[in-house]
Amino acid sequence: MNAAALLSVNGLSASYGSAKVLFDISLAVAPRSIVACVGRNGAGKTTLLKTIAGFIKPTAGTVTAGDRTLIGLPPYDVARLGVKYVPQDKKVFSDLTVRENLELGSYATRDYNWDPVTTYFPKLKVLMDRKAGYLSGGERQMLMIGRAILGSPQVLLVDEPTEGLAPSIVAHLKNVFRELSKTAALVIVEQNLPLVCAIADKVYALSDGAIVATLSGSDEIRVDQCERFL
Template sequence: MSHPDGALVVEGLHVGYGEAQVLFDVHLAVPRGRLAACVGRNGAGKTTLLRTIAGFLRPRAGSVRYGSVDLVGRKPYEVARMGIRYVQQDKRVFADLTVRENLRLASYATGDWDWDVVFKYFPRLKGLLDRKGGYLSGGERQMLMIGRALLGRPKVLLIDEPTEGLAPAVVEQLGRVFEELKGQATLLMVEQNLPLVGRVADVVYAVKEGRVVAEITDPDAIRSGAVEAYL
């Protein structure tokens, strides 16, 4: 099935590590310019799902398509060059490089040297350009990681637990950023912060033991945190 409108579609995905299977027949679709959230307990397979889409893991079966392009079998750097960016959970930036150098790396890879978009969402980074990544706070590192992913006008952002361990003020700021980004890129976010999910998501997938057990599209149900019943 092709999706010329630029949707990110996962169909019948089976993924595992060695003998252990982690994802079983996962289906999901994120329409262009929308934000989908995957929620679930630790170990449910959410990160594995993002890593598979990003090209880091090869599925045993199933397909991952962006529009009409099949992503399965492509290397991570090829997926990234297609405009599909993965922001990992670990919040580790290149510690020995300054913020400026971190952004330069992303600029060179994408050919986009206009950092205004980064400073528009994260003005704090402007004053930290000469600071090494290793000396940033958790929130600043997350801003840098997302800011780096924004260069080159990404088509899809895969964001893994962006608010984990961050102060409420930073979570609030990131929430506003995600709401603004929705119109410009397709977002697939793994998140355990249900109030945030209720605020920003257009569709929510509940993942349990490697399977998608619920797909919630009703805005009222999303806002009310109905997904909690499936976890």
């Protein structure tokens, strides 16, 4: 669709059993940009991210990252190709320490340079040997994102990152996302419209498993513009 796109999705459809949940979704993510997906609960946002990441097998359509097609690859190969999914459930490996969690993030690419993580989230440095199960919600989210950015992925698929977090942490994450977008592309599913409008270069609105609107440019991406899709 878009030759310059880092990640492009074309005509993607998916279903759970006999229930169709995604209908002919097409989107393009340019390098070093932030794309947001908004929509009501059940609109298919999470399904979209999971399908791109390889957790759900689509019934039709293509997903390509650069010149590699991602469809049919198991999730771990998708992640190795630099498309990483950060789930919304904030489930860190609670029995493992923060350090061990990060080690697993480094394992696939053998990239043990943790500087980016500790620069973005200095707090994790002091928590290194604590079991992840004892972290607060915000710290868990930091760890989830930190774990995913190891090995410098090209595309980060972030699912509802600020859900249930304190405003100060949301503000912190906002800056982190901006910083991250200098080297990678981000696809963020989010309900927090002020955040979306502050950082997104492009907004896709989903409803009932289909894209109903595409907004881009600073005049279109305003909270009042997006509100009608929630």
